[in-house]
Amino acid sequence: MGERPDVWQGTLALMVLKTLEAMGPLHGYGIARRIELTSGNQLLINYGTLYPALLKLEQEGYIASEWGLSDNKRKAKYYRLTRAGRKQLEREARQWEQATAIVARFLAPEER
Amino acid sequence: MRKLRAWFRRLAAMRNKRQSEHDLSVELESHLEMHIEDNLRAGMTPDEARRQALIKLGGVEQVKESYRERRSVPVLETLVQDLRYALRMLRRNPGFTSVAVLSLALGIGANALVFSVINALLLRPLPVENPDQLVFLENKSFNSQSFPNYRDLRDRNKTFSGMVGYRLAPMELESANGATRIWGLLATGNYFDVLGVHPAIGRFFHQADDLHPRESPYAVLSYNSWRGRFGGDPAIVGKTVRINRLPYTVLGVAPPDFHGTELWYWPEVWVPMMMEPQIENYSGTGWLDNRSTWDTWVLGRLKPGVSRAEALANLNTIAAELAREHPDNNEGLQFKLAKPGLAGDYFGGPAKAFTLGVLGLAALVLLAACANLASLLTARAADRQREIAIRLSIGAKRGRVVRQVLTETLVLSLAGGAAGYGLAFLLSEALTRWRAPMDFPVQFNVNPDWRVFLFALAVSIAAAALFGSAPAWRASRTDVNAVLKGGAASWGRSRLAFRDVLVVVQVALCFVLVAACLLSLRGLQQTLKMRLGFEPRDVSVVAFDLGLAGYSDEKGRLFQQRALEAVQQLPGVRVAAYSNSVPLSIDQSSTSVVAADKPAPRPSDSMSAHYYQVSPGYFETLGTRLLAGRDFTWHDDADSPRVAIVNVAFARQVLHCENAVGKRFRSGLSGPLADVIGMVEDGKYESLTESQTPALFWPILQSYNSTTTLEVRSSLAAAEMVGLMRQAVRRLDPELPLYETGSLDQMLGFAFFPTRAAAIALSAFGVLAIMLAVTGIHGLVSYAVARRVREIGIRVAVGARPAQVLRLVLGRVMTLIAIGSVIGLALALAAGQVLASVVYGASARDALTLAVVVATVALLGLLSSWGPTRRALRIDPVLALRYE
Numbered sequence: 003m004g005e006r007p008d009v010w011q012g013t014l015a016l017m018v019l020k021t022l023e024a025m026g027p028l029h030g031y032g033i034a035r036r037i038e039l040t041s042g043n044q045l046l047i048n049y050g051t052l053y054p055a056l057l058k059l060e061q062e063g064y065i066a067s068e069w070g071l072s073d074n075k076r077k078a079k080y081y082r083l084t085r086a087g088r089k090q091l092e093r094e095a096r097q098w099e100q101a102t103a104i105v106a107r108f109l110a111p112e113e114r
Numbered sequence: 115m116r117k118l119r120a121w122f123r124r125l126a127a128m129r130n131k132r133q134s135e136h137d138l139s140v141e142l143e144s145h146l147e148m149h150i151e152d153n154l155r156a157g158m159t160p161d162e163a164r165r166q167a168l169i170k171l172g173g174v175e176q177v178k179e180s181y182r183e184r185r186s187v188p189v190l191e192t193l194v195q196d197l198r199y200a201l202r203m204l205r206r207n208p209g210f211t212s213v214a215v216l217s218l219a220l221g222i223g224a225n226a227l228v229f230s231v232i233n234a235l236l237l238r239p240l241p242v243e244n245p246d247q248l249v250f251l252e253n254k255s256f257n258s259q260s261f262p263n264y265r266d267l268r269d270r271n272k273t274f275s276g277m278v279g280y281r282l283a284p285m286e287l288e289s290a291n292g293a294t295r296i297w298g299l300l301a302t303g304n305y306f307d308v309l310g311v312h313p314a315i316g317r318f319f320h321q322a323d324d325l326h327p328r329e330s331p332y333a334v335l336s337y338n339s340w341r342g343r344f345g346g347d348p349a350i351v352g353k354t355v356r357i358n359r360l361p362y363t364v365l366g367v368a369p370p371d372f373h374g375t376e377l378w379y380w381p382e383v384w385v386p387m388m389m390e391p392q393i394e395n396y397s398g399t400g401w402l403d404n405r406s407t408w409d410t411w412v413l414g415r416l417k418p419g420v421s422r423a424e425a426l427a428n429l430n431t432i433a434a435e436l437a438r439e440h441p442d443n444n445e446g447l448q449f450k451l452a453k454p455g456l457a458g459d460y461f462g463g464p465a466k467a468f469t470l471g472v473l474g475l476a477a478l479v480l481l482a483a484c485a486n487l488a489s490l491l492t493a494r495a496a497d498r499q500r501e502i503a504i505r506l507s508i509g510a511k512r513g514r515v516v517r518q519v520l521t522e523t524l525v526l527s528l529a530g531g532a533a534g535y536g537l538a539f540l541l542s543e544a545l546t547r548w549r550a551p552m553d554f555p556v557q558f559n560v561n562p563d564w565r566v567f568l569f570a571l572a573v574s575i576a577a578a579a580l581f582g583s584a585p586a587w588r589a590s591r592t593d594v595n596a597v598l599k600g601g602a603a604s605w606g607r608s609r610l611a612f613r614d615v616l617v618v619v620q621v622a623l624c625f626v627l628v629a630a631c632l633l634s635l636r637g638l639q640q641t642l643k644m645r646l647g648f649e650p651r652d653v654s655v656v657a658f659d660l661g662l663a664g665y666s667d668e669k670g671r672l673f674q675q676r677a678l679e680a681v682q683q684l685p686g687v688r689v690a691a692y693s694n695s696v697p698l699s700i701d702q703s704s705t706s707v708v709a710a711d712k713p714a715p716r717p718s719d720s721m722s723a724h725y726y727q728v729s730p731g732y733f734e735t736l737g738t739r740l741l742a743g744r745d746f747t748w749h750d751d752a753d754s755p756r757v758a759i760v761n762v763a764f765a766r767q768v769l770h771c772e773n774a775v776g777k778r779f780r781s782g783l784s785g786p787l788a789d790v791i792g793m794v795e796d797g798k799y800e801s802l803t804e805s806q807t808p809a810l811f812w813p814i815l816q817s818y819n820s821t822t823t824l825e826v827r828s829s830l831a832a833a834e835m836v837g838l839m840r841q842a843v844r845r846l847d848p849e850l851p852l853y854e855t856g857s858l859d860q861m862l863g864f865a866f867f868p869t870r871a872a873a874i875a876l877s878a879f880g881v882l883a884i885m886l887a888v889t890g891i892h893g894l895v896s897y898a899v900a901r902r903v904r905e906i907g908i909r910v911a912v913g914a915r916p917a918q919v920l921r922l923v924l925g926r927v928m929t930l931i932a933i934g935s936v937i938g939l940a941l942a943l944a945a946g947q948v949l950a951s952v953v954y955g956a957s958a959r960d961a962l963t964l965a966v967v968v969a970t971v972a973l974l975g976l977l978s979s980w981g982p983t984r985r986a987l988r989i990d991p992v993l994a995l996r997y998e
Contacts, residue, residue: 029144029145029148030141030145031144031145031148031149032148035152048170048171048172049145049149049170049171049172050171050172050173050176050177050180051172051180053138053141053142053177053180053181054177054180054181054183054184057181057184057185058120058184060123061119061120061123061124061184062116062117062119062120063116063119064116072144072148074148074151076144076147076148077140077144078141078144078145078148079137079140079141079144
């Protein structure tokens with residue numbers, strides 16, 4: 003299992019942050035399912051890639067983790083967004099919007 | 115910023131690995147369970163649910179692996195792992211580890227010690243301001259200048275910001291413990307200012323304090339002298355001390371690490387140069403204004419931005435002027451610049467040659483140690499082939515395996531290096547504390563500093579690279595299939611294995627080092643047996659300096675004669691005499707002489723000759739043979755014609771004849787003529803290594819010298835005789851300090867010292883080399899036998915006789931030793947030159963010694979193989995065939 007290209011890693015991180023913002027604290031499995039759902043099952047990601055991504059976000063301080071009990075009383079690790087994570091999310095979302103706007107203009111020049 | 119935080123977390127995470135692994139397992143397990151539940155709810159069977167969950171996750175181990183890579187810093191983790199593994203491996207084989215670390219410690223330690231000496235002598239800068247601006251002035255013939263020349267140089271030069279002159283001077287110092295002779299320095303007033311040294315307490319003298327002769331009775335004490343002789347008296351500044359029975363005021367104390375500008379001479383006191391007439395007390399020579407005595411050592415500080423070439427050009431311009439103005443003395447004057455600290459090239463040249471030679475030998479010892487280790491490690495690597503093959507087969511990268519092997523060798527090497535550095539540290543401390551066996555303040559500070567540490571580190575790493583590369587390379591080339599299938603490879607018959615090369619290298623190095631050791635010992639033996647020109651055995655001496663003690667010439671002459679008479683009365687005395695000095699002692703003087711048949715001699719016509727002022731009976735006392743003519747008598751005094759006795763070299767080189775009796779010569783270009791009345795045998799006067807030099811002897815009654823050595827040839831033991839002599843002199847003057855008392859043999863320790871030191875150093879290396887070679891060959895043969903136990907067992911079972919087994923085991927080893935010896939022999943012959951520079955008298959063409967070396971190496975080879983060979987002979991075929 004090699005490293006995914008940085009773009010993919012970057013978008014995965016963004017999706018995780020957004021998910022946590024929308025859903026509140028969630029465990030790894032939940033995040034994975036939610037991402038799959040939101041993308042309309044287009045992104046058939048390998049759930050396994052999520053965990054290293056979660057680790058990286060935690061090391062950078064954008065999310066924090068703690069142990070808790072899941073719905074069916076199982077021990078699970080829950081992740082939540084930190085304040086820094088919230089700010090990072092806003093920043094990245096903005097960057098994405100700008101990027102897509104510019105690219106869109108290039109791809110549809112006839113639209114005046 | 116975030117990246118940095120992430121890195122820190124990763125580094126920190128290296129610690130609680132187990133907890134983290136556990137957490138991850140739990141997390142993944144709960145993930146799977148949740149997914150399986152969802153799958154079950156979606157309608158899958160339990161098996162299908164589980165399978166799908168696992169596929170979707172992507173394989174638990176893979177997830178864990180990519181998690182681990184991100185969790186910490188993998189490179190560091192593997193390094194720590196390798197280190198732990200290496201330490202474990204080394205601990206498991208204590209025998210191997212201790213031998214390896216010991217060999218390395220000896221090899222690296224020897225190099226570090228020699229480098230420490232080189233550092234002290236050649237690399238470390240003097241503890242003064244801007245030491246790289248200082249240069250030492252030499253000229254073509256001497257390493258010192260005349261004082262008037264110094265003054266002219268100082269005043270006329272344009273390239274130096276300051277120039278100092280100084281002179282070694284023995285003095286009689288009175289302290290609370292009585293009067294003793296100490297060694298000090300006469301220095302021009304600007305000495306401390308030009309050097310940029312600051313006093314520990316009090317002040318120094320300056321140029322303004324040093325203007326007129328006899329008018330500056332000041333003294334500056336060295337730190338050691340202040341503490342030792344004056345008890346660290348805090349009120350020393352301003353106190354009066356008596357030097358040569360005259361009062362001097364102590365101005366201050368030098369800082370603790372300043373010992374003058376000569377590395378080998380640590381003066382106890384500095385006195386302004388203008389006090390020279392009182393300090394040296396030679397009657398009326400006007401040394402300060404004498405252009406024909408060349409005893410002032412000159413040091414200059416270059417002006418900032420001036421190069422040595424410019425300064426030299428400027429100095430030689432002045433030299434040409436001086437030659438024009440004073441052609442008698444300065445004809446052909448030309449200057450050279452040298453690094454300060456070792457009396458210019460006088461010590462500097464030989465010191466460099468000697469220490470570099472010794473460093474070369476130390477490097478050879480280290481090479482031998484490395485060869486030793488390389489072969490041991492390669493043998494071990496062969497044993498571990500199986501382990502490495504397994505590791506490679508389950509997925510370890512080759513690079514990782516190589517890295518692990520290299521880590522092991524690095525750990526070994528650094529351990530050896532640390533032990534070696536510690537050893538060198540202890541030895542260099544001892545060396546610094548050691549005082550030479552003579553009454554002269556020779557001391558060296560060879561304590562290691564950061565340069566030596568870095569050197570030791572660099573050498574350790576280089577050694578690791580050297581002996582570690584072979585096993586590492588081997589490990590990387592392991593053919594997994596071959597190893598796992600058929601067991602370890604055996605020692606092939608025709609392939610030239612790397613280990614064989616190593617044995618040859620080791621034997622060659624051992625040969626060279628043992629040869630160096632034995633040849634130098636032989637050289638020392640020759641040196642000790644050589645004709646000195648006198649018989650030091652059974653001669654006892656006592657020396658004193660009447661000039662320093664304030665005696666006038668008249669009183670001094672009387673005292674000398676009375677002392678001689680007193681000593682002649684002592685029991686057991688056969689003959690006695692006195693002179694200004696004895697050959698091979700520290701105090702040697704020379705003068706220029708010219709044959710009388712030259713009417714208008716020029717400086718280039720004159721030759722240099724050693725001179726001594728001796729009483730009648732001197733030659734008989736010292737055991738110098740009189741070959742022609744007669745000895746001095748008590749009638750050869752100030753009222754009789756001027757006479758002299760010369761040696762054979764003088765007769766041949768100055769007078770150009772075989773029998774000098776009846777010839778005449780002049781001392782100095784315009785001195786009075788002297789008649790030669792006797793001729794004695796040649797001898798050694800200044801050093802053991804000099805070629806035949808002319809020497810002449812004046813009768814002391816015609817040529818008084820206040821420095822006196824009383825010599826006595828007696829049948830009593832030296833210790834007893836010396837005691838009696840001291841008593842006798844004491845009775846005549848109880849306050850006269852006596853020095854250099856002892857048997858003449860002891861006094862000669864000074865002359866023999868360099869050769870003895872060299873021989874000791876070389877013997878040490880020789881012993882080291884032997885130890886290394888023995889362990890190396892022994893290890894190798896043991897290994898060879900162990901490998902071929904099966905083969906030997908089969909051969910014996912099939913009917914091989916002991917002789918044949920012997921040939922099998924030893925045959926190859928002996929061939930290798932033979933090859934190594936041949937190479938070693940060639941190297942030793944080639945290195946004969948290097949050896950001669952290290953030890954006088956050693957020559958590589960000494961056939962007898964070389965034969966001994968060959969025999970020694972062969973014997974060593976046999977001895978080291980004896981143990982394992984015996985084991986080979988005793989192999990029980992039944993057991994052997996069951997082996998492995």
